[in-house]
Amino acid sequence: MKTPSSSIQDYLKAIYELAEECAPEPVTTSLLADRLGLARPSVTGMLQKMASTKPGLVEYLRYQGVRLTPAGEKVALEVIRHHRLIESYLSEALDFPWDEVNHEADQLEHVISEALEDRIAQKLGYPELDPHGQPIPARDGTINKRQEIRLSELPEGSVAVVCRVSDQDPAILRYLDQIGLRLSTPIEVTDRGPFDGPLHVRVAEEPTTHALGRSVTDRVYVLQAEEASRSSTNG
Amino acid sequence: MKTPSSSIQDYLKAIYELAEECAPEPVTTSLLADRLGLARPSVTGMLQKMASTKPGLVEYLRYQGVRLTPAGEKVALEVIRHHRLIESYLSEALDFPWDEVNHEADQLEHVISEALEDRIAQKLGYPELDPHGQPIPARDGTINKRQEIRLSELPEGSVAVVCRVSDQDPAILRYLDQIGLRLSTPIEVTDRGPFDGPLHVRVAEEPTTHALGRSVTDRVYVLQAEEASRSSTNG
DNA sequence: TCCATAAGTTAGGTAAGACTAATAATGGAA
DNA sequence: TTCCATTATTAGTCTTACCTAACTTATGGA
Numbered sequence: 082m083k084t085p086s087s088s089i090q091d092y093l094k095a096i097y098e099l100a101e102e103c104a105p106e107p108v109t110t111s112l113l114a115d116r117l118g119l120a121r122p123s124v125t126g127m128l129q130k131m132a133s134t135k136p137g138l139v140e141y142l143r144y145q146g147v148r149l150t151p152a153g154e155k156v157a158l159e160v161i162r163h164h165r166l167i168e169s170y171l172s173e174a175l176d177f178p179w180d181e182v183n184h185e186a187d188q189l190e191h192v193i194s195e196a197l198e199d200r201i202a203q204k205l206g207y208p209e210l211d212p213h214g215q216p217i218p219a220r221d222g223t224i225n226k227r228q229e230i231r232l233s234e235l236p237e238g239s240v241a242v243v244c245r246v247s248d249q250d251p252a253i254l255r256y257l258d259q260i261g262l263r264l265s266t267p268i269e270v271t272d273r274g275p276f277d278g279p280l281h282v283r284v285a286e287e288p289t290t291h292a293l294g295r296s297v298t299d300r301v302y303v304l305q306a307e308e309a310s311r312s313s314t315n316g
Numbered sequence: 317m318k319t320p321s322s323s324i325q326d327y328l329k330a331i332y333e334l335a336e337e338c339a340p341e342p343v344t345t346s347l348l349a350d351r352l353g354l355a356r357p358s359v360t361g362m363l364q365k366m367a368s369t370k371p372g373l374v375e376y377l378r379y380q381g382v383r384l385t386p387a388g389e390k391v392a393l394e395v396i397r398h399h400r401l402i403e404s405y406l407s408e409a410l411d412f413p414w415d416e417v418n419h420e421a422d423q424l425e426h427v428i429s430e431a432l433e434d435r436i437a438q439k440l441g442y443p444e445l446d447p448h449g450q451p452i453p454a455r456d457g458t459i460n461k462r463q464e465i466r467l468s469e470l471p472e473g474s475v476a477v478v479c480r481v482s483d484q485d486p487a488i489l490r491y492l493d494q495i496g497l498r499l500s501t502p503i504e505v506t507d508r509g510p511f512d513g514p515l516h517v518r519v520a521e522e523p524t525t526h527a528l529g530r531s532v533t534d535r536v537y538v539l540q541a542e543e544a545s546r547s548s549t550n551g
Numbered sequence: 552t553c554c555a556t557a558a559g560t561t562a563g564g565t566a567a568g569a570c571t572a573a574t575a576a577t578g579g580a581a
Numbered sequence: 582t583t584c585c586a587t588t589a590t591t592a593g594t595c596t597t598a599c600c601t602a603a604c605t606t607a608t609g610g611a
Contacts (some may be wrong), residue, residue: 086567086568088568088569090569098564105582109588109589110589110590111587111589119568119569120569120570120571121590122572122589123568123569123588124593125589125591126568126569126590127569129590130567143576143586144575144576144577144589144590145589171432174409175435175436175439176435177430177431177432177435181431185429185431185432188427189424189427189428191427192423192426192427193423194420194422196412196416196530197412197420200410200411200412201410204410206410283376318604321598323597323599330598344559345558345559345560346557346558346559354598354599354600355599356558356559356560357559357560357561357599357600357601358598360560360561361560361561361598361599362599364599365597365598378559378606379559379560379606379607380559381604475559
């Protein structure tokens with residue numbers, strides 16, 4: 082199969098990530114448009130084109146959305162592998178801060194060769210997690226999923242360890258870094274307001290608590306007690 | 317000034333390199349088409365577009381060719397800086413062989429950010445030469461030119477040091493590597509046939525000589541005695 | 552000097568991939 | 582069950598950068 086064009090790769094990646102994050106299956110046209118920063122009709126057009134000219138990658142359901150086929154998911158995971166390896170490399174080898182690597186990797190992921198990817202993976206010692214704790218798919222398209230839950234779903238009083246943070250919003254990443262909430266950091270939910278109000282979280286050894294809104298707590302994933310001990314985090 | 321599109325950057329770079337290599341000023345449409353792997357009418361069209369929509373970058377002379385203005389040359393040198401820094405990084409940090417870095421860098425040079433370029437330059441210790449001995453332009457667009465001459469212009473019997481090799485043809489680079497002709501290698505012209513026949517060259521300490529055709533000797537640059545001592549080569 | 556050939560340009564077309572404005576389907580509330 | 586707001590799609594353009602075929606200019610021998 083010929084390598085799909087850069088634009089199609091972006092669509093596949095976005096579909097995969099949205100499906101994983103919010104799971105309104107099938108993934109909706111406007112959600113995709115928002116994520117990609119495109120007008121909705123552009124997305125409709127592209128989805129129809131993908132469904133007709135690359136049969137077998139996506140399943141497009143008129144007025145409902147789009148779903149990846151196993152083949153489409155494999156392509157998406159290849160792109161994501163590139164992306165996360167590049168993020169890791171930028172962070173490890175070139176000291177990029179974790180809020181900048183996503184943007185940079187978005188550009189690089191489409192032009193990197195397999196040979197370069199191999200060298201990078203080798204130099205890094207074949208890492209399994211990127212700088213945000215996101216699992217790096219293997220070359221064969223398999224990916225390790227852990228028993229992580231969203232910080233927003235953590236019950237009051239419970240203690241857990243941060244294991245993964247969405248890399249989408251640099252501002253959030255900068256904020257998390259600033260309050261000391263990084264990968265492997267143990268945290269405690271000291272207070273959840275009613276419904277989906279802000280969560281009060283105490284970080285590691287520090288005395289102060291921070292009130293975190295939904296935009297943050299939905300993008301931070303944690304491992305609870307037992308699960309945490311089974312898995313070690315690395316960049 | 318907005319960053320010229322990737323395609324325009326390729327044209328500017330190619331114009332600069334062709335002018336430097338062969339100097340039929342102005343650079344001819346078909347030379348450009350060959351270098352870029354495009355049909356001639358495509359090049360004509362692009363040159364006209366550049367001349368009209370980006371005035372000040374190139375001077376286009378109908379039926380004659382194209383020349384860079386100082387501003388156009390500056391943009392070209394920025395692209396070339398990206399390219400050569402990337403080549404250097406791939407070679408130094410990721411152990412890429414010198415015949416592969418050009419191709420890889422062609423892809424990467426358009427998507428690398430200034431921030432990433434800076435990190436790379438810093439990690440490498442601000443190198444002045446790329447893996448082929450080509451000077452890396454400074455950020456302000458200045459470039460160091462040495463008193464190099466083509467191997468094909470070296471008189472019979474003279475001894476010189478290889479200081480630069482064109483990175484355009486991977487096969488030539490592999491061949492040179494194979495016969496031991498690398499940067500800083502001293503060589504001697506043992507015999508030049510009549511006119512532009514093959515040059516017989518002896519490499520460093522080795523006894524055997526090699527007959528090199530014009531396609532090679534025009535792409536290898538050397539420094540003679542005095543000049544060689546003024547300049548040291550590094551990757 | 553003339554003309555064949557090489558080199559360059561014009562004309563017209565295609566493919567991606569995006570956009571806006573207008574139209575149609577969907578689904579929740581009254 | 583009807584209606585309306587939301588969401589999705591169609592229709593029609595635009596831009597970029599390429600292509601081929603046909604035509605034009607330039608050039609260097611006879």
